[in-house]
Amino acid sequence: MRYLTKTRFKLGIKCPTKLFYTGKKEYPDQRQENEFLAALAEGGFQVGELARQYYKGGTNIETLDHDEAVARTEELMAQDQIVIYEPAFRHNNLFIRLDILVKDGKDLRLIEVKSKSFDSMEDNPFLTKTGKISSGWESYLQDVAFQKYVLGKACPGYEISSFLMMADKNVSCPVDGLNQKFRIMKDSKGRKGVKVSNSLAEEDLRCKILIEVPVDEYVKLIHEGTFEFCGREMSFSSLVEFLSSHYEKDDKITPEIGAKCKGCEFKCDTADEAAGHQSGFKECWKEALGWNDGDFDEPSILDLWNFRKKDACIKAGKTKLNDLTREDIEIKAGKAPGLSASRRQWLQVEKAKNKDASPHFDAAGMKAEMKKWKFPLHHIDFETSRVAIPFLKGRKPYEGIIFQFSHHIVHKDGLVEHAGQYLNAVPGVFPNYECVRELKRQLENDNGTIFRYAAHENSYLLEVRRQLLEDRDPPADRDSLCEFILAVTESDGRKGERSMVDLWELVKKYYYDPATNGSNSIKDVLPAIMNSSSYLQEKYSQPIYGKAGEIKSLNYKDWTWVRGGEDGRILAPYTLLPHVFDKDTDESIERFSDDEKLKEGGAAMTAYCRMQFTEMSGYERDKLENALLKYCELDTFAMVMIYEAWREML
Numbered sequence: 154m155r156y157l158t159k160t161r162f163k164l165g166i167k168c169p170t171k172l173f174y175t176g177k178k179e180y181p182d183q184r185q186e187n188e189f190l191a192a193l194a195e196g197g198f199q200v201g202e203l204a205r206q207y208y209k210g211g212t213n214i215e216t217l218d219h220d221e222a223v224a225r226t227e228e229l230m231a232q233d234q235i236v237i238y239e240p241a242f243r244h245n246n247l248f249i250r251l252d253i254l255v256k257d258g259k260d261l262r263l264i265e266v267k268s269k270s271f272d273s274m275e276d277n278p279f280l281t282k283t284g285k286i287s288s289g290w291e292s293y294l295q296d297v298a299f300q301k302y303v304l305g306k307a308c309p310g311y312e313i314s315s316f317l318m319m320a321d322k323n324v325s326c327p328v329d330g331l332n333q334k335f336r337i338m339k340d341s342k343g344r345k346g347v348k349v350s351n352s353l354a355e356e357d358l359r360c361k362i363l364i365e366v367p368v369d370e371y372v373k374l375i376h377e378g379t380f381e382f383c384g385r386e387m388s389f390s391s392l393v394e395f396l397s398s399h400y401e402k403d404d405k406i407t408p409e410i411g412a413k414c415k416g417c418e419f420k421c422d423t424a425d426e427a428a429g430h431q432s433g434f435k436e437c438w439k440e441a442l443g444w445n446d447g448d449f450d451e452p453s454i455l456d457l458w459n460f461r462k463k464d465a466c467i468k469a470g471k472t473k474l475n476d477l478t479r480e481d482i483e484i485k486a487g488k489a490p491g492l493s494a495s496r497r498q499w500l501q502v503e504k505a506k507n508k509d510a511s512p513h514f515d516a517a518g519m520k521a522e523m524k525k526w527k528f529p530l531h532h533i534d535f536e537t538s539r540v541a542i543p544f545l546k547g548r549k550p551y552e553g554i555i556f557q558f559s560h561h562i563v564h565k566d567g568l569v570e571h572a573g574q575y576l577n578a579v580p581g582v583f584p585n586y587e588c589v590r591e592l593k594r595q596l597e598n599d600n601g602t603i604f605r606y607a608a609h610e611n612s613y614l615l616e617v618r619r620q621l622l623e624d625r626d627p628p629a630d631r632d633s634l635c636e637f638i639l640a641v642t643e644s645d646g647r648k649g650e651r652s653m654v655d656l657w658e659l660v661k662k663y664y665y666d667p668a669t670n671g672s673n674s675i676k677d678v679l680p681a682i683m684n685s686s687s688y689l690q691e692k693y694s695q696p697i698y699g700k701a702g703e704i705k706s707l708n709y710k711d712w713t714w715v716r717g718g719e720d721g722r723i724l725a726p727y728t729l730l731p732h733v734f735d736k737d738t739d740e741s742i743e744r745f746s747d748d749e750k751l752k753e754g755g756a757a758m759t760a761y762c763r764m765q766f767t768e769m770s771g772y773e774r775d776k777l778e779n780a781l782l783k784y785c786e787l788d789t790f791a792m793v794m795i796y797e798a799w800r801e802m803l
């Protein structure tokens with residue numbers, strides 16, 4: 154039986170064509186293998202288990218077999234009063250498993266648990282001013298709407314009320330160490346689940362950090378609403394019927410391409426294609442536009458940076474950058490120096506039209522910026538996380554955690570050094586105050602300019618300031634830490650006297666390299682600039698990084714950053730990072746992906762959560778810490794290299 158489950162319903166409502174690709178080996182799904190990691194990083198496992206603790210004594214339906222799960226649920230539903238975890242219900246080819254069901258006679262409470270924060274002080278968070286479901290909540294409420302619909306069909310005659318259970322960001326955790334009482338372990342069948350510590354007491358659950366929010370009113374809006382779908386207007390029930398019947402027959406719904414395709418999980422990377430897999434994305438675009446393989450080599454409108462009119466242009470048949478005109482972009486000059494957003498977009502289009510691969514660099518604009526800087530230049534980068542269940546009494550769910558930073562200095566004479574770092578991934582330790590204290594210590598020896606890449610460091614520091622101010626038992630140096638934070642940050646028009654300079658903003662204003670494909674992420678800007686800067690190529694093609702008498706590094710030794718790839722281009726430095734675990738000697742350590750490298754922020758956050766919530770040996774912990782240190786060091790060194798390349802281009 155090909156069941157339309159709630160996951161498939163959610164997939165289909167985003168794009169119905171995806172129902173044809175999902176679950177088929179020939180169409181790799183880029184997101185699937187990361188489900189466990191995503192749940193780990195978001196706190197899904199712990200939140201789910203904590204919710205069950207609020208409904209203690211429930212019966213868990215463990216089997217994954219659809220028929221068995223439905224049969225067992227039916228058996229349990231014969232009882233007048235019962236709590237069931239993971240009950241399964243079926244109606245035709247619709248199939249759901251609820252998180253928690255509470256049966257009391259003819260009343261059913263459907264509880265969907267989400268690893269998401271909820272602001273219980275906010276008025277009417279689910280609706281917009283015009284009374285529509287707000288876009289941020291739409292997918293969560295559609296999910297509950299689908300479950301309630303199927304449950305109603307499977308259990309006629311019952312009164313069903315539905316709830317979302319989420320972490321309340323306004324509730325303080327009642328005790329210390331609660332998050333360490335929910336550890337992720339394998340069960341006897343090798344499946345991952347949460348082991349609740351024997352020490353979990355009534356006191357721990359007294360003040361509930363998860364809130365149960367009634368959502369029937371919004372679910373009703375969805376059930377009674379209409380949907381513009383595949384060129385037709387449909388009721389909710391017709392939509393369910395439409396998706397389920399196509400899925401049951403494995404009938405592909407004609408693709409309607411659009412801006413949504415940019416993040417389609419059915420895109421193949423080159424390795425997948427070389428292995429003979431098919432790209433759902435390419436199949437859709439070929440079908441919709443009559444494209445052939447060669448068309449995908451040209452820059453498409455999906456690559457255009459920060460452009461809001463992609464859907465309108467695609468509808469008008471403008472699918473490649475080459476098709477766009479100045480009128481499509483509506484170029485406006487900005488008030489600030491450098492490129493405005495629309496000028497930058499047009500620059501991207503123009504370079505694509507002219508097949509011009511050379512970078513754009515506004516030397517005069519950059520020179521004016523650099524004149525404002527004071528040596529030594531400090532480059533900093535944070536690795537952060539948000540954990541669902543707080544570490545300490547008084548802390549709230551999903552508060553920001555800065556568990557790591559790296560710090561590079563460029564001196565006036567050009568000398569570069571990895572000047573400092575911080576990492577604290579010890580389970581159950583709230584690292585923020587110590588981290589900011591250490592950052593302050595490293596930065597307060599001079600008045601040099603501090604650099605960040607994007608807003609992340611600024612917002613996390615401001616969050617730590619809020620935590621310090623709200624702390625009922627603050628550290629003795631609270632005032633000096635807050636003063637430091639105010640000095641290096643900016644917010645709401647306020648600018649600290651040593652406010653960090655955002656390199657990302659400078660990239661957007663003064664630098665564009667077509668090799669970035671419109672992305673301003675440091676992961677794309679760095680390899681692009683390394684390929685165009687002869688200065689970087691010459692300097693870093695030598696093993697001088699971490700070499701005595703050359704560039705001081707805390708985690709690398711005699712390292713060469715410039716290495717050529719097979720295509721003659723310089724390899725992206727992030728791809729040079731070593732595997733976390735050794736292929737031969739670390740065979741027994743469980744891998745979470747085939748190519749386990751720590752090369753982006755999401756992976757760093759997951760590594761941190763893994764060290765917090767899973768059982769691991771000291772050896773495994775050391776390996777992960779080493780990988781985190783190397784990764785974060787590269788992030789600040791990437792900023793240094795971008796600065797050096799610009800300096801040499803003036």
Ligand code: SF4
Pocket residue numbers: 168169170171408409410411413414417418419433434435437438
């Ligand atoms: S490429 Fe676009 S139309 Fe095709 S499945 Fe992905 S999102 Fe849907």
